[in-house]
Amino acid sequence: MTVEDRAVIVSARIGAGHDGAAAELARRLRERGFDIACHDFLDLLPGRLGQRLCDAYHRELELVPRSWDLLLAAAGSAPLARLAGRLAGLAAPRLRAVLAAPPALVVSTYPLASQVLGALRRRGELAAPVGVYLTDPSVHRLAVSAHAHLHIAPNRHAAAAALRLGAPVAVAAKPVVAPGFRPPVPGERNRARDRFGLARGERLALVVSGSWGVGEVEDITEDVAATGAAHPVVVCGRNDALRERLRRAGVSRVFGWVEDMPALMRACDVVVQNAGGLTTLEALASGLPVLTYRSLPGHGRTNARVLDEIGLVPTVSRADLGHALHTARTAGLPRGADPADLLAVLARPAAVPARAA
Template identity: 65%
Template sequence: MTRVVIVSARVGAGHDGAACELARRFRERGMRVDRLDFLDLLPGRLGRILCGFYQRQLTVAPRSWDWLLALLGTRVIAGLARRFARLATPGLGEVIDRDVVLTVSTYPMATHTLAHLKAIGGLAAPLAVYLTDPSVHRLCISPLAQLTVAPNEIAADQAQRWGARRTVVARPLVAPEFRPPRSWAERLRARAMFGLPEGQRLALVVSGSWGVGHVESIAADVAASGQAVPVVVCGRNERLRERLTAAGFRFVLGWVESMPELMRACDVVVQNAGGLSTSEALATGLPVLTYRCLPGHGRANAAVLDAEGTVPWVRRRADLEPALTRALAAGNTEPARPAPVAEVAS
């Protein structure tokens, strides 16, 4: 059986989400798929430490992510990061053998581990890189990858400037469950599922699987706009959930397994990072706004999504109310077409 290896990382949910959907589509084509986590390939507890540091950084000192990304954009520091990625090479080499016909990376550091394995002759299969963010950082690209899949034309241009070889543009990978409601009755059933009111406009506030950023301020500003009632998803951040509940917000959720139904229950999405949740919302036919976005990749993603006209970036509190008014008036959009697996597999 044809074997594909996909390497991701549990850093947030975006990289894993893309890997999961890509694996599903390959399996539908009769292929055997192995999904690996870059963090588990690192020696000892290094992967757990790295993941914990990143989460604490975004939670405690998010502005430092701007500085770190800037440093990682320099030639010297980027080179050191690539050397760090090589620490996962022995672990990866143990699971790569001759029956692998394609390797795919959905996480930048995994890209450089696979590229190093290819450079030293330990990987004969082609390497494809799937870019999960609308914007492209220097570390996302390796010239040793035979294919780089970008989510938009701006990202494709950025990737080529960083040295990507063959680059194609495909819609973001989103599970088929993320689709518009087929009827108003289906939307009402979704609202009943989560105990949401039937006759009010609902703004789904999302901030990634870790619930990071100025989430409380976003929810308060949405409520103060008078345009929609905030429905806040806190992900795995239980402290955030407790604070919002104590502050009197009525609709506060933790980790949500049935996100497609929740999105079909709502009228607009307000997000702060431009990652997987944004793609899922657009596939569900919801208008999306970026507001109080995260530093670093959050701002970079917001700029690209705004420039291509997909998701407006609301930069000031005073602009939120008219932006919500426009988004709600626009209503649902056409769901995005799925990324063609053939482009990745070829």
Template identity: 50%
Template sequence: MSHVAIISASIGAGHDGAAAELARRLGAAGYKTDRYDLLELLPRSLALLLTTGYYRQLAAAPWSYQATVRVFDRAAPTGFAAWAVHGADRRILRLVRPDTVAVVSTYPLASQVLGRLRRTGFLRVPVISYLTDPSVHRTWIAAGVDRCLATYDVTAIEARRLGAAGVRRVAPAVSPDFRPAGTDAEVAAARRAFRLPPTGKLALVVAGSLGLGRPERTACEVAGTGLATPVVVCGRYRTLYQRLTAVPGLVPLSWVDDMPTLLRAVDLVVHNGGGLTSLEALATGLPVLTYRPLPGHGQANASVLDRAGIIPWIRYPEQLSTVLRRTLDRSASVPADVAPDPAGAIIDCALSR
């Protein structure tokens, strides 16, 4: 049985979520898989800088995160970022076993490390990058990577423009558990499971696993339209959950393990990131709106998805009520996606070595 190594990063939940689903699909196809966290492979000081820096910038100084993203979206700073993570090289090479046939990255800096090792001949098996965002930041593009998998046509086009090799459009790496509700009884059962209002429209407000951005303000503005009751997923942000329990008209939830059921309980999703949760919502057949996106990758994703006609971006508060009403009145459906399975694309690359 052949082996595939998958390297992600525990910054947010989207990179790990994609890695988990790719591992499940590869396992179902008969491959052994191991998942690794790049942060555990880097020197501790750099790993701490990446994790705490990401959170503190977005929480305390969002403008600084926006500036950081822009600075590193250029060739020279990207080269510096690639050099900065060279401390993971030896540990990554030790993860490659005699039966390893491919290494997959779901995090841009992991792609930089793997691309360099592949380009310099230290890594002799194919490297595949699975892009977890609809927008393509330059740090995703690394010379030496054999295959680049994109979940949207617009993403694939941008990756090619930036010089990515072997770009392939694939279906999203989303669990089959994310599906539309089959009956009204299933919706009612899902609402009971989370103690949600049994009647009326529900808008799920999501802000990633860390509850970053301004989910409280978004929820209050949604409630103010009178069109839907906001259900707010606070993730690991316990303080946010405690604050929202005191706000009338809102339904706060802490960490949610069963997102497929929760998504079947609601009528619409309002998000600020554009990553994994938006893909899961679309797979569930829900309409999705972007509102108050996070600086940096959130705004970049919002722009790409809006321009492509996939997820509307509400740019101004005065538009919220109109767009929300129009969206709730329109029936949603699961988009037909005949793109290849990403696990199949990984296997094809491994077999073509």
């Protein structure tokens, strides 16, 4: 590899969506001849500040989730923007070290990383082009940097929102989903059910709530079961306490962290989610219909509104849940260029043509 082939991706372990998008972008860029270095923004902050920030976010979602409505509403305010800028700036010294050997491309999948990279560009400390991958269907101000060269959005609504918020260029592209997420071939659904100990011949609703297992998961599970339209299969992620509570409550189909989510999705008939993040796109890529129910406050609710408005994932009420579980149909993934092609062109405009959509 030459210096011109190097790319740096900055993500963050807050939830799994930012890291999931970063990992898949890294895989695709490697296929296009790039040498990839991935970094966690939280580890670029001084001392244990990054882990404390992650822990605080997690605790707030668990203990006072409704406060995230207020936080998101304030995301565009000047005081919060200045606070975010100062916090992002604390990562600048370590980020400069990461970028000391100039790469051909820098990509961010996390808003605060986008802010500090934009600041380095503004001050002339970063020559490489910067691409921002927006991981959510809805976009808030802190996710956009006026000094990034390109913002890649998972749908046209998000691209338009990024432009309104100051992105110089924003395009809608195919969502970044790992190739393992695909519809089952004949006979594969039953084999997957056997593997996970799930009954054949039942309609199964996969209840997901992110890698941290946050939100009204117990209520969602109870409501799904009460409809009689599907049997809930619950993934609690890394929330061991939630998994134990559900088991004590008599829920028999409960999983913690699942290494092979593509196979578990192929075992199920419909997905019920509360955040609208990467798992939603993975389910659609697997050919599953997806419903939003009891959304998380803050970004979960804004994501739900966008997904409903663009006709991708309906938001359902308790009164409509049973009918929706029975009749839900998959909408398929949005179409567009491959994000890795767009990023490759950004780094090597004269050498790498974008592939056809």
